[in-house]
Amino acid sequence: MANKNMDVIYGLYDDEEVMMKAVAQAKKDHLDILDVYTPFPVHGLDPILGLEESRLHIVGFVFGSLGTLTAFLGMTWVFTKDWPIIFGGKPYWSVPAFIPITFELTVLFAAIGMVVTFYTICGMGPGVTNAYLDDRITDDKFCIAFNKANVDSSAVESFFTSTGASEVNQKSI
Amino acid sequence: MSAIVSPIREPLVTGGKTYHQITEDLISPTEKTPTKSWVIGLILSVMVFSFGAFSILWTIWIGIGSWDLNRTIGWGWDITNFVWWIGIGHAGTLISAILLLFRQKWRTGVNRAAEAMTIFAVMCAGLFPVIHMGRVWLAMFIFPYVNTRGPLWPNFNSPLLWDVFAISTYFTVSLLFWYTGLVPDFATIRDRATGIRKKIYNFLSFGWTGSAKHWQRWESLSLILAGIATPLVLSVHTIVSFDFATSVIPGWHTTIFPPYFVAGAIFSGFAMVLTLMLITRKLLKLEDYITLEHIESMNKVILATGSIVGVAYLTELFISWYSGYIYEQFAFFNRALGPYWWSYFGMMFCNVVSPQFFWSKNLRRNVMFTFFMSIFINIGMWFERFVIIATTLARDYLPSSWSYYSPTWVEIGIFVGTMGLFFVLYLVFTRVAPVVAVAEIKSILKSSGDQYAGKNAHAHHDAHSDAH
Numbered sequence: 001m002a003n004k005n006m007d008v009i010y011g012l013y014d015d016e017e018v019m020m021k022a023v024a025q026a027k028k029d030h031l032d033i034l035d036v037y038t039p040f041p042v043h044g045l046d047p048i049l050g051l052e053e054s055r056l057h058i059v060g061f062v063f064g065s066l067g068t069l070t071a072f073l074g075m076t077w078v079f080t081k082d083w084p085i086i087f088g089g090k091p092y093w094s095v096p097a098f099i100p101i102t103f104e105l106t107v108l109f110a111a112i113g114m115v116v117t118f119y120t121i122c123g124m125g126p127g128v129t130n131a132y133l134d135d136r137i138t139d140d141k142f143c144i145a146f147n148k149a150n151v152d153s154s155a156v157e158s159f160f161t162s163t164g165a166s167e168v169n170q171k172s173i
Numbered sequence: 174m175s176a177i178v179s180p181i182r183e184p185l186v187t188g189g190k191t192y193h194q195i196t197e198d199l200i201s202p203t204e205k206t207p208t209k210s211w212v213i214g215l216i217l218s219v220m221v222f223s224f225g226a227f228s229i230l231w232t233i234w235i236g237i238g239s240w241d242l243n244r245t246i247g248w249g250w251d252i253t254n255f256v257w258w259i260g261i262g263h264a265g266t267l268i269s270a271i272l273l274l275f276r277q278k279w280r281t282g283v284n285r286a287a288e289a290m291t292i293f294a295v296m297c298a299g300l301f302p303v304i305h306m307g308r309v310w311l312a313m314f315i316f317p318y319v320n321t322r323g324p325l326w327p328n329f330n331s332p333l334l335w336d337v338f339a340i341s342t343y344f345t346v347s348l349l350f351w352y353t354g355l356v357p358d359f360a361t362i363r364d365r366a367t368g369i370r371k372k373i374y375n376f377l378s379f380g381w382t383g384s385a386k387h388w389q390r391w392e393s394l395s396l397i398l399a400g401i402a403t404p405l406v407l408s409v410h411t412i413v414s415f416d417f418a419t420s421v422i423p424g425w426h427t428t429i430f431p432p433y434f435v436a437g438a439i440f441s442g443f444a445m446v447l448t449l450m451l452i453t454r455k456l457l458k459l460e461d462y463i464t465l466e467h468i469e470s471m472n473k474v475i476l477a478t479g480s481i482v483g484v485a486y487l488t489e490l491f492i493s494w495y496s497g498y499i500y501e502q503f504a505f506f507n508r509a510l511g512p513y514w515w516s517y518f519g520m521m522f523c524n525v526v527s528p529q530f531f532w533s534k535n536l537r538r539n540v541m542f543t544f545f546m547s548i549f550i551n552i553g554m555w556f557e558r559f560v561i562i563a564t565t566l567a568r569d570y571l572p573s574s575w576s577y578y579s580p581t582w583v584e585i586g587i588f589v590g591t592m593g594l595f596f597v598l599y600l601v602f603t604r605v606a607p608v609v610a611v612a613e614i615k616s617i618l619k620s621s622g623d624q625y626a627g628k629n630a631h632a633h634h635d636a637h638s639d640a641h
Contacts, residue, residue: 039192039361040612041388049385054393060401074317075329083323087330097330100412104338107405111346111398115353118394119379122387124356128380135364137383138357140192
């Protein structure tokens, strides 16, 4: 995500609706937004910001399918090849009895796979410290950040004043 | 934002909160010195838990012979407690997953604590089958791993093994779901903390920044986890009921068990959520976040699931009579009027009669009444499992082996000890994490805060409805 030693200019807004209008304005002015940081998921922001839909569900499907196959083929191998045993006069390959465990492992693999993928692609994990711009972003401030190298500073500053940012700061991250 | 909310919907966040006030109200309990009542509660819980730990060690040292189980009654308090705890856990997943899919906004006030309760309840539940094995040091034999005994595999056709998979999956998925929800709130604590606390919460928050893309993925992840946790939670108690339903014991061998167990699990789980939340709400002063509307909604779920359970009890009785099969008929005659008649009537009163009071709106919104009802239901649902297990086994096919069972101090000690464990974990949780999901409450403020919604809303709806 964040490159090292980047000069960031960012504005803080007090309200998410003001911030969303500002994002739309920035898009109109062709200002290249680095990122937007918010204290909670702001609905309606993604299309304005131009974020594509997350593809995590595909990851979930792939890992889930892996779980289905692991469980079903595993039990099939154990009970038909490795150590066939007759339980209660039933066939070795008693498919209905395999369904519960197959289902459970599907869910287990999908959940673990998605969660691990989520933290990996977000660059997060136990012990990871990512640079963040302001302590109040996790409280009540909505932040629009620009990479100073990519934008005209005076244009950005006038953009922040005209769109109602309550504060404008700079930080090197 | 400008979500259309019906004006007759009651606000879910009262007190005209701002985002910053929400942070203050919900995070500050983790920052203050513990109150005296918290310390006393923790000491009591640790004492009770210690007695439980002693009883467990006693069981392992002496053997299962220290329990009153016998050849006729092979399952007693151990499996009763196991099913009871697992059932309690189910409400957390119902609130966090099923209500998320149904877009029920009131879940945000209670989901965090309910999910924590799920995890702690499943931990308590898991203890019982493990201890019940007798030789706990061989407990890993239940998992299919490559071993030097053949390799010899567990029996994948057995409902008892399905249970192992169901409960370990349930625990893992609940933990992942809960922790992922906690990460942004840990970041909020991190950004307010100093010194060693900042370091600890920096570790716990996994480097959360609040980036728009991360939030998008976070919401996507929550929604899919909810989508798979929903059939999971239904499967878990279904499989628990298979432990009984796939046997050939009259009174257990019934196809009604899976839906009846699931409804009962949600019923008892909501009762435990209410028991915990009513105390938490009072002690942490969360009345603005867990409003009477929340309590009423939960009481409605209790009324619905309690009535399903009641219908199931009566259906069982009817079908056993209608079957014309004398062993089935005897099993139910014995269940209601046999040596354990008192537990049957305790169950009927607590689970079928008492929830019917919740048809009254005034009682649904009465905090004291709700609290007492939640205790009643917890007791009633414990009786239900005891009725199903002990009364059925006590009178089997062979009258010469009929028996009676009552727990020894060791069995009582283990059960009481799991209560201690549960409350120790819950009390620690209320100190280290916000008991109400901070970010999620903020996200519903503009649609459900009392300054925006409900009859006392200010007239600035127009000001923000043109955000698009």
